[in-house]
Amino acid sequence: MRSLLKNAREQKGLKTRELAQLAGIDQALISKFESGTRKPTKDQVIKLSQLLEIDYETLMVTWLKEKILYEIGDEELVLKALILAEQEIQNNKKEINSALVSSIQNILDEIEILKNKIHSFNHFELRQISKTLELEFVFKSIHLNKNPLTLEETKLVINDGLTISEKSMQNHLEAINFQEAVFYIKDLTQKKTSLNEKDFLLLHNLIFKGFESENSGKYINDPVITREMNLFFNWHESQKNNLHPIILASEAHLKILEIKPFENGNLQMANLALNWILTQYNYTYATIEEDQKSIDEYFSILEKSQTQNDTSIFINYITRIEKENLKRAIQLVEK
Structure with a gap:
């Protein structure tokens, strides 16, 4: 201390x-x-x-x-007491998680209905949804990081390989790299590979490929950060079968932003980790709309959740976003 x-x-x-x-x-x-x-x-x-x-x-x-x-201090029975205390804390956490799930159970049930409806679509419809949502996820994610490319320009860059005049090379690379990161997560999901350090660092390397290469794929050179990230992956491994996927994804996002393990790209990596977990459990991308009101709301919710040390604020928000995005996915087929 x-x-x-x-x-x-x-x-x-x-x-x-x-x-x-x-x-x-x-x-x-x-x-x-x-x-x-x-x-x-x-x-x-x-x-x-x-x-x-x-x-x-x-x-x-x-x-x-x-x-x-x-x-x-060094009381004779201290280790036994600590083990009992840890067990009681874990039991209390389970009760808190159970209470949180109960408080959002109605919307979680609605989400499951929407998710099942999407999975009832045929292969062509699912491909149509996937292609559209992947493009929107790339565009909205880089826009959240202040990239000036429009949706149409993003499409031209990543699908047609075109160059947009008056937009920097880094603007183009950010879109191309983020699409590669999305494809990489898609491949990991198909292989049923859950969040892990090796692929997490590879993703960071991907999104900065061609610029800022010196720090890409590496944590800040600080033993505290390395230790915190080890604890983070241990936490994920121990909780991935205990927490609801939306809660797990939301808390992972918050933890990454609290640790800030990278020199740059912490917001993008928190976003990718959130959606890696969601897509692994067959949910759709939890994307933040590109309008300023939605972006301001996202950062406001983040700040409120962090300053009040209350993860439920952000979890409730992501749950609502996930429901809206599932409805959006269905509309792509039914419109």
Whole structure:
């Protein structure tokens, strides 16, 4: 804890006095936090995490670890007690997940009906849906990342190999690369390959192919990031058969954005991971509409979910988006 706080403060070029003023915490306390002679409160941890831009989960886990060690030290039965505590926490999580599923059960039931209807279509109709939705997913995904190509221009670039005047080479490459990433996920889905680190890094390499190659396919050079991503993939592996796919996909998206493992492309990778999981379970792409109102809503929901530390806010949002996109898929055939 102390090294995390001190290193982050120094990296931001702040003196203890300046940090104390920004945080509304006594300067002497800041010094004691950094020397390890005093522990911050939970509220102080949250405030320092935001001001120093330290990953909230990393700082909170460190704080909790030190709190546990301080409270129980080397008591003889501590390991047995921790095992029992872990079991109880897991049981509580199951109850919370069950409550969350119950709260959105009606819309989940509607989604299953829509999904089954799509799967009743013939091969030609399914191909028509897939082709249209893949194009829209590429366009809306790169648009979310401020790429200026229109839907029609995106189609000309990725389907016909044309060059759009007054649009940069990077604009073109972003569309081409993202389509390759979508095809790669499609292939992984057909092979029933679930989210994993090797293919996740390959996807990052794909979306930056031809530009920013130096950092593509690599995490930020930070052991904390590497550890956090290991924990992320362990979490996914342990929960993929326990959580509803929409909940699993939504939480994966949030976790990637919290960790921010890459120098660039974290939003795209969170988006790809979300849809990799969804398509693996035969759902359609959860795409954000290209109009500014929808984009603003997406970022607002993300911020609200993160600041309130409440994943259900984002899960409810993605559930609604998935339902709308399934209805859109059906309309492509029935219009």
